[in-house]
Amino acid sequence: xxxxxxxxxxxxxxxxxxxxxxxxxxxxxxxxxxxxxxxxxxxxxxxxxxxxxxxxxxxxxxxxxxxxxxxxxxxxxxxxxxxxxxxxxxxxxxxxxxxxxxxxxxxxxxxxxxxxxxxxxxxxxxxxxxxxxxxxxxxxxxxxxxxxxxxxxxxxxxxxxxxxxxxxxxxxxxxxxxxxxxxxxxxxxxxxxxxxxxxxxxxxxxxxxxxxxxxxxxxxxxxxxxxxxxxxxxxxxxxxxxxxxxxxxxxxxxxxxxxxxxxxxxxxxxxxxxxxxxxxxxxx
Amino acid sequence: xxxxxxxxxxxxxxxxxxxxxxxxxxxxxxxxxxxxxxxxxxxxxxxxxxxxxxxxxxxxxxxxxxxxxxxxxxxxxxxxxxxxxxxxxxxxxxxxxxxxxxxxxxxxxxxxxxxxxxxxxxxxxxxxxxxxxxxxxxxxxxxxxxxxxxxxxxxxxxxxxxxxxxxxxxxxxxxxxxxxxxxxxxxxxxxxxxxxxxxxxxxxxxxxxxxxxxxxxxxxxxxxxxxxxxxxxxxxxxxxxxxxxxxxxxxxxxxxxxxxxxxxxxxxxxxxxxxxxxxxxxxxxxxxxxxxxxxxxxxxxxxxxxx
Ligand SMILES: Cc1ncc(C[n+]2csc(CCOP(=O)(O)OP(=O)(O)O)c2C)c(N)n1
Ligand SMILES: [Mg+2]
Numbered sequence: 096x097x098x099x100x101x102x103x104x105x106x107x108x109x110x111x112x113x114x115x116x117x118x119x120x121x122x123x124x125x126x127x128x129x130x131x132x133x134x135x136x137x138x139x140x141x142x143x144x145x146x147x148x149x150x151x152x153x154x155x156x157x158x159x160x161x162x163x164x165x166x167x168x169x170x171x172x173x174x175x176x177x178x179x180x181x182x183x184x185x186x187x188x189x190x191x192x193x194x195x196x197x198x199x200x201x202x203x204x205x206x207x208x209x210x211x212x213x214x215x216x217x218x219x220x221x222x223x224x225x226x227x228x229x230x231x232x233x234x235x236x237x238x239x240x241x242x243x244x245x246x247x248x249x250x251x252x253x254x255x256x257x258x259x260x261x262x263x264x265x266x267x268x269x270x271x272x273x274x275x276x277x278x279x280x281x282x283x284x285x286x287x288x289x290x291x292x293x294x295x296x297x298x299x300x301x302x303x304x305x306x307x308x309x310x311x312x313x314x315x316x317x318x319x320x321x322x323x324x325x326x327x328x329x330x331x332x333x334x335x336x337x338x339x340x341x342x343x344x345x346x347x348x349x350x351x352x353x354x355x356x357x358x359x360x361x362x363x364x365x366x367x368x369x370x371x372x373x374x375x376x377x378x379x
Numbered sequence: 380x381x382x383x384x385x386x387x388x389x390x391x392x393x394x395x396x397x398x399x400x401x402x403x404x405x406x407x408x409x410x411x412x413x414x415x416x417x418x419x420x421x422x423x424x425x426x427x428x429x430x431x432x433x434x435x436x437x438x439x440x441x442x443x444x445x446x447x448x449x450x451x452x453x454x455x456x457x458x459x460x461x462x463x464x465x466x467x468x469x470x471x472x473x474x475x476x477x478x479x480x481x482x483x484x485x486x487x488x489x490x491x492x493x494x495x496x497x498x499x500x501x502x503x504x505x506x507x508x509x510x511x512x513x514x515x516x517x518x519x520x521x522x523x524x525x526x527x528x529x530x531x532x533x534x535x536x537x538x539x540x541x542x543x544x545x546x547x548x549x550x551x552x553x554x555x556x557x558x559x560x561x562x563x564x565x566x567x568x569x570x571x572x573x574x575x576x577x578x579x580x581x582x583x584x585x586x587x588x589x590x591x592x593x594x595x596x597x598x599x600x601x602x603x604x605x606x607x608x609x610x611x612x613x614x615x616x617x618x619x620x621x622x623x624x625x626x627x628x629x630x631x632x633x634x635x636x637x638x639x640x641x642x643x644x645x646x647x648x649x650x651x652x653x654x655x656x657x658x659x660x661x662x663x664x665x666x667x668x669x670x671x672x673x674x675x676x677x678x679x680x681x682x683x684x685x686x
Binding site: 121124191192193195196197200210211212244245247248249278281285 | 405407408409410411415427428429430431433434456457460461489490491492493494495659660661662665666669
């Protein structure tokens with residue numbers, strides 16, 4: 096058990112390093128929601144998901160849906176580290192002609208299960224995948240990562256009703272609950288609490304965990320496997336920009352690349368062994 | 380250099396001081412649209428709806444039907460895309476006084492990529508009865524269009540861009556809703572442009588002049604209702620029309636011009652724009668170039684059209 100924790104924590108650190116290097120190089124992208132989800136992504140890609148990078152279209156594979164598409168840097172890092180494409184390609188993020196679009200494009204890059212970028216749609220897509228798996232008699236499980244701000248979209252709640260109504264126990268939702276969206280704290284902009292009670296009353300098995308404790312994430316994914324007859328939602332309490340102290344819990348780093356001294360400091364904090372030269376561009 | 384979206388904050392604050400009926404709504408993009416500044420100035424007249432554009436649009440409808448003049452802000456993919464039915468069946472159908480200051484339009488959104496690069500919005504909105512569409516060429520025209528929109532009854536869509544671009548006009552510019560602006564008279568060819576392509580069309584006309592081609596350049600900033608009289612007069616004079624827009628060639632400015640001319644004065648039209656495909660990530664200068672949205676490509680296309 097101790098070794099698994101160490102292994103996954105190391106993988107999460109690797110994802111954070113890639114995230115900062117990619118966004119730093121591009122001088123564009125969303126560090127906040129990528130870093131807050133790094134531990135969840137490490138558990139999914141290096142422990143939980145039943146996938147095979149050599150057969151990205153294998154019909155029995157588990158599916159991962161990144162509903163909050165702006166956090167794709169951490170997804171790209173997980174896919175590259177899993178062997179879906181070369182790690183070197185990560186530094187082509189957001190460049191013209193590259194495969195690493197600003198928001199994920201399933202027609203460009205292997206391993207992306209669905210193109211995304213418009214918030215609120217991933218859960219419904221996951222429900223559709225879950226229905227297909229059931230119709231085809233496959234054991235695949237469908238994981239979907241959403242933002243807490245994203246839960247303000249009405250479609251999330253339409254999909255919530257649908258998932259429970261159709262007893263989609265092969266769907267596992269994860270909410271990256273960092274209490275930040277673009278314009279500020281979620282609790283200041285548009286409160287989503289009481290969140291656990293909402294999902295429960297909509298018919299979902301609901302858990303609350305520490306989204307930076309890799310073993311808590313592992314245990315939650317294991318625990319929901321035995322839930323039958325209804326879908327599961329894991330509310331993961333996180334810190335936006337987790338891992339880079341001066342960026343943590345600040346709305347301004349939602350979609351801003353660190354530059355200059357900041358970038359150097361961020362890379363030092365994550366002990367990025369290889370430093371990068373950023374491409375100088377105008378900000379957002 | 381200034382972006383058209385930068386006109387939102389100062390203009391709305393200025394208007395808000397005189398007109399207490401002006402209110403603003405945003406959907407978690409208030410810093411990008413500039414409406415957060417309006418919110419600081421008038422905290423009780425600003426509503427950040429969170430990531431919930433559909434709710435924002437219908438709430439604006441409720442405010443409008445109760446005598447307020449709501450300005451609704453977000454990125455164009457979301458104001459038009461996510462909130463389409465609210466815009467169609469609530470706002471436009473009832474001809475409600477909702478003003479949409481829609482930023483991050485076209486492929487010049489850049490790095491965020493195709494999911495965030497609307498290229499179909501003008502086409503969709505043109506087909507919507509009661510809707511008016513303004514695509515300002517620069518910061519000054521955006522400012523004047525925002526001011527004018529309050530005087531125009533019913534829904535108005537103002538298509539604004541993300542990047543800082545060179546200007547076409549100056550501080551003294553007076554915008555006339557529904558009136559095209561002939562920026563340069565010419566006799567060989569009419570270049571009809573809109574949005575950030577207007578500056579590039581002027582630059583292209585300079586280059587063409589050096590090669591002995593005398594192009595007329597028209598800023599068609601109001602796309603609906605279209606200034607048909609100015610268009611027809613120009614087409615009659617030159618006999619050859621080139622449209623230039625940062626939008627799909629399907630249904631946008633090129634579509635509007637072609638439809639009008641084919642009924643009223645059949646004239647050969649060549650359309651420059653995004654050729655029925657989605658956008659792509661990259662720095663906006665590179666993306667514009669990739670889609671041929673440059674003065675050089677306007678020159679090349681104009682010469683081919685005149686062969
Ligand atoms: C439909 C839609 N509206 C608006 C946006 C712009 N946007 C991108 S990220 C974001 C905030 C998301 O906050 P949250 O879901 O909490 O994500 P996280 O904190 O994990 O980054 C917004 C409004 C979008 N991508 N899609
Ligand atoms: Mg959040």
